[in-house]
Amino acid sequence: MEKSKEMDDEYYMRKALEEAHRAFEEDEVPVGAVIVAGDRIIARSHNLTERLCDVTAHAEMQAITAAASTLGGKYLTDCTLYVTVEPCTMCAGAISWAQLGRLVYGAEDVKRGFTHFAPQCLHPKTEVLKGVLAEDAALLMQRFFKKKRN
Numbered sequence: 001m002e003k004s005k006e007m008d009d010e011y012y013m014r015k016a017l018e019e020a021h022r023a024f025e026e027d028e029v030p031v032g033a034v035i036v037a038g039d040r041i042i043a044r045s046h047n048l049t050e051r052l053c054d055v056t057a058h059a060e061m062q063a064i065t066a067a068a069s070t071l072g073g074k075y076l077t078d079c080t081l082y083v084t085v086e087p088c089t090m091c092a093g094a095i096s097w098a099q100l101g102r103l104v105y106g107a108e109d110v111k112r113g114f115t116h117f118a119p120q121c122l123h124p125k126t127e128v129l130k131g132v133l134a135e136d137a138a139l140l141m142q143r144f145f146k147k148k149r150n
Contacts (some may be wrong), residue, residue: 019046033059035067043067060091075087084137086113
């Protein structure tokens with residue numbers, strides 16, 4: 001039986017969700033990311049802003065840096081970034097500069113997501129798919145912020 005692109009997208013998004021759960025356990029905002037080249041995960045990360053005391057240490061930024069290091073080059077044109085929550089404008093800028101071939105994200109971020117502020121900031125050739133396992137990602141974020149408020 002041939003795997004569909006949709007099955008692949010859900011598989012890799014589940015890997016990104018595993019990273020988001022790691023962030024949750026470390027008291028970081030639970031966003032996770034993986035970058036795939038071909039059929040292989042070449043980078044994985046989650047938010048590290050608290051641990052590193054660095055506002056730029058978003059899951060996407062960490063994954064892009066790791067993927068570029070793995071591939072030995074700054075352009076990720078043949079890669080797909082899976083991230084559990086819509087990237088912010090900073091991360092979208094990095095995605096553009098890295099010329100990522102494809103971006104797949106789960107939950108929308110109506111407060112800080114790039115599509116609400118700078119929808120044209122991605123590289124023109126970057127394919128975007130939104131909403132993959134969005135409910136799972138949104139529920140994890142809601143759990144995290146409910147825990148923070150209590």
